[in-house]
Amino acid sequence: MDDTSRRVVIGVGNEYRRDDGFGPRVLAELDALRKQDRALSTVDMYISDGEPTRMLELWTGAELAVVIDAVRADGGPTGQWVELVLHHDTGLPDDLAVSSHGIGLGTTVALGKVLGRLPHRLVVLAVFGRDFGFGPELSAPVAAAIKPVTERARDLTTR
Numbered sequence: 001m002d003d004t005s006r007r008v009v010i011g012v013g014n015e016y017r018r019d020d021g022f023g024p025r026v027l028a029e030l031d032a033l034r035k036q037d038r039a040l041s042t043v044d045m046y047i048s049d050g051e052p053t054r055m056l057e058l059w060t061g062a063e064l065a066v067v068i069d070a071v072r073a074d075g076g077p078t079g080q081w082v083e084l085v086l087h088h089d090t091g092l093p094d095d096l097a098v099s100s101h102g103i104g105l106g107t108t109v110a111l112g113k114v115l116g117r118l119p120h121r122l123v124v125l126a127v128f129g130r131d132f133g134f135g136p137e138l139s140a141p142v143a144a145a146i147k148p149v150t151e152r153a154r155d156l157t158t159r
Contacts, residue, residue: 006062007157008044008119010055012069012105019078019129019142022070022149023047026125029150039158052108056117065119066153069105070129070142078130079141081149086122123156125149 011027013020024047034040046058050069059065076082086109105124112118127145129138138146 006044006064007042008046008059008062008065009153009157010058010065010067011045011047012050012055012067013047014049016134016136018131018133018135018137019070019127019139020132021136021138022127022129022142022145023068025138025143025146026068026150026153029146030153033150033154037154037158040154043157050105050108052111055105055108056112056115059112059119059122060117062119064121064123064157066123066125066156067105068125068149068153069127070132071126072132073128073130076128077141078128078139079145081125081127081145083152084124084126086118086124125152 009027009030011023011025013023015021015024027045027047030040030043031045034043034045044062048054048058055067109118109122127142127149129142131139
């Protein structure tokens with residue numbers, strides 16, 4: 001597959017920081033589906049800690065990048081998830097700039113725009129989390145969002 005049709009899914013987070021582990025958990029579900037769904041076999045899947053230069057490296061040149069992350073619940077009820085779409089000529093809303101990581105995704109997108117290293121289309125599937133303390137368990141509302149977000153990521157990358 002050439003770069004112009006490359007599809008990438010990036011699960012952002014730390015599986016040992018409770019709700020921050022949402023991205024890696026969704027990625028694990030997608031990877032399990034890959035065994036039954038041949039369309040997923042051509043999708044590149046990565047786990048990232050959200051560090052900007054690594055994120056840019058993963059999605060540069062892709063036709064579609066789907067980023068799955070947990071954000072602080074200040075913007076919505078815990079467990080609710082949102083879908084945000086970025087095209088080459090737009091940015092992300094400022095409220096997404098505050099993720100559970102030191103530098104928000106909005107800052108990474110702005111950097112990618114300046115450097116010419118954005119995917120053609122970027123879709124962010126973000127769940128509102130509340131507990132980012134130590135431990136491997138997701139809060140119940142965030143865990144309930146795994147299945148619908150996994151299904152949406154699959155739909156986005158296989159059509």
